[in-house]
Amino acid sequence: MAKPWWQRFCMILGGVWLALLSGCSPVKVLNALTPEDTFARTAGIAYGSDPRQKLDVYVPRHAQAGAPVVVFFYGGSWNSGDRADYAFVGEALASRGIVAVLADYRLYPQVRYPSFLEDGAQAVAWTRAHIREFSGNPQRLYLMGHSSGAYNAAMLALDSSLLSAVGMSPKDLSGWIGLAGPYDFLPIENPDVRPVFFWPDSPPQSQPINHVSHGAPPALLIAATRDTLVNPTRNTGGLARKLREAGVPVQDLYYARPSHVTLVATLSRPLRRLAPVLDQVVAFIRHTPPQ
Template sequence: MLFSRRWLLAPALLIVPLLLLVANEYATARPSRRTQDVAYVPSTDPTFDAERHLLDVYAPRKKSTTPYPVVVFIHGGSWNSGNKNFYSFIGRRLAKQGVVAVVINYRLSPKVEVPAMADDCARAVVWTTQHIQEYGGDPQRLFLMGHSAGAGLAALLAADNRLLARRGLATNPVRGTLLDDPAGLDMLDYLTKLEYPDDAQYLIPYGKQPEVWKDVSALYHVTAATAPFIVFIGGETYPSIRNSSRKFQQKLTSLGRPPQFTVLPGKKHAPMVLQLYWKDNVIYQELLKMVNG
């Protein structure tokens, strides 16, 4: 995400290095199987989007006597950009390390607003619980991971049980969530203040009603029963991300559910996801401890 004039350049700055990484990735042999462009919303659904209601599954090639843990990854992009295809390296790295990865698309602004994006992500999670066994995954060990705006959506799915209940899951299946430089954890505060240049642009994906800003902010839904969080932020990330992440940490701690919270010195917002190209990165290390714990 976010939250200064510099952020307006961030999607473009992210795309160029990501494309270079993807090109290199396809030149490298990988011990994983990618099943591409699986629709998680039926084509008969009136809201079906043939590009955005798709996901990719990355499964280890190595057979296992027990199902693998599952991680659903939600990309960032300021709620108006981003594509699962840029993040194949994350799917490959997770599969190589014994995880079935599900990397999703969801509809973007200005076509829809954030509540519809959250519903899309919920539908992708529901699809995963219903079908991931076909790919060697264990629906009883389902975790979420996201970067930037995608991390905010992941946190919301983990915290707001209503999103999944509306789609037929009486119990939230998320066993833990890793947030990578998360944006959107407290948009009520952010959009009320509008303290940075060009902040008004986020009224397009979020609308103009404060009750909606609060309703789609994970900070206001976490409880003592919410599954564990791991939070990473960059030491040089945007002030709004740093401040809202700290507030999120404090809220969870007050509930008796302190998250594992790590600041990576010197890291800016885009490098926080680009570093996931390397499978031995500390974020993967901590994620694997969670999913295998």
């Protein structure tokens, strides 16, 4: 007799925990448990001249032309991260018929604000120009990120000067998705983040909440209620409130079981029982009208 889902889930969690105890990193464990038969990946595409300015494209195995597209930015306090660590995100989106673009960007100490945002804008511009070659529809273009990557997505969607520099506009986006994002974090408390934003002279224009306007793209904001790294009430709740006041379509969701880190991990197959984050992301993309 097949075991009930909760027993299977506990077995998977137990396997992940044992792997972590053996010294494996969490993302390597999740990626090891990620199937590879749902997508075709083209890796290491350069969107700029710097070695960090590269991206991977995950195309659904049976993709039809005109699929929606998500450009994903990972977190890491703007001083760490690698797109290869988030293969489980690419697989999750591709398994639901979405073309996923996972982009690296330059990190501190190589660069500071706003250079990594300029990288993000270049990655988005590359995607818009080339994604038809990968069965994607540039008219159904979404941004998505986790933690500091959610900040990147927010800034690109809200600060029009960033996309304007690459010949685009936030109006070219159908929407954006933020997972556990910091959108209003001055004065900066995290010592790892302070030098990224020139603390103690961090510019107010570095904050997404200060760029909200009526014409901003629709947003889906998701947070963990027990997030101790990025305050969900101030950041997700505060930005959602300001977007609503500006007349921007926004949905904010909060889940009790994930943490700041495991919120993005719920996109992986082993941890989807923690919260229906992937289902909510897919529903948002399917029900948000094309640009």
